[in-house]
Amino acid sequence: MIIASICIHKDEEPPISGPDGICNIFFGGCNLHCIYCQNHEISRPEHGHRFRDISIKETIDQIEYTLSTGIKAVGFVSPSHVVPQVKAIIRGLNGRGLKPITVYNTNSYDKQEVIDSLEGLINVYLPDSLFLEAVLVLLSLLLLLAFELTLVADCLDVVLAVSALLTGSDLDTVAGDLRAVAIL
Numbered sequence: 001m002i003i004a005s006i007c008i009h010k011d012e013e014p015p016i017s018g019p020d021g022i023c024n025i026f027f028g029g030c031n032l033h034c035i036y037c038q039n040h041e042i043s044r045p046e047h048g049h050r051f052r053d054i055s056i057k058e059t060i061d062q063i064e065y066t067l068s069t070g071i072k073a074v075g076f077v078s079p080s081h082v083v084p085q086v087k088a089i090i091r092g093l094n095g096r097g098l099k100p101i102t103v104y105n106t107n108s109y110d111k112q113e114v115i116d117s118l119e120g121l122i123n124v125y126l127p128d129s130l131f132l133e134a135v136l137v138l139l140s141l142l143l144l145l146a147f148e149l150t151l152v153a154d155c156l157d158v159v160l161a162v163s164a165l166l167t168g169s170d171l172d173t174v175a176g177d178l179r180a181v182a183i184l
């Protein structure tokens with residue numbers, strides 16, 4: 001199994017990681033290859049990060065050691081392409097009597113049946129979709145560009161107010177013929 005890192009991760013999602021941090025397993029590779037990936041050294045093996053190819057047992061050993069220091073949660077980061085391994089790790093931990101809070105930290109490009117199959121194994125789902133964020137940023141930029149092109153600062157306020165007025169339910173309706181031409 002290709003692992004980039006097993007480490008204590010602090011300060012991210014504090015309600016989950018708490019003051020002591022979370023034991024995160026950063027898997028090598030990713031089921032998406034976004035060109036803007038901020039973790040490209042990890043998500044793309046060809047970018048040269050030194051991965052470790054370690055067994056499930058070794059992984060469980062390292063997690064067990066980390067949990068023995070007082071850490072309460074285990075996070076699986078970019079796990080979508082290694083779900084069978086994630087399940088084996090959790091079952092292995094449970095078999096040793098360890099029941100940490102388990103976190104599935106995903107880009108959300110998962111099949112419904114895969115998520116369903118994690119029932120009872122994962123406690124917290126952490127959808128973290130940079131793809132969705134990129135789309136929203138792009139839409140925001142387009143909106144800003146549209147307003148810039150109008151050169152009218154209060155365009156949005158006026159348009160929204162007039163739209164609300166024009167679609168108000170207290171206005172009289174106008175009948176139309178079959179060609180949607182108004183009949184006065």
Ligand code: SF4
Pocket residue numbers: 030031032033034036037038039040043078107130
């Ligand atoms: S989904 Fe996230 S981790 Fe995977 S390539 Fe895209 S940005 Fe990188």
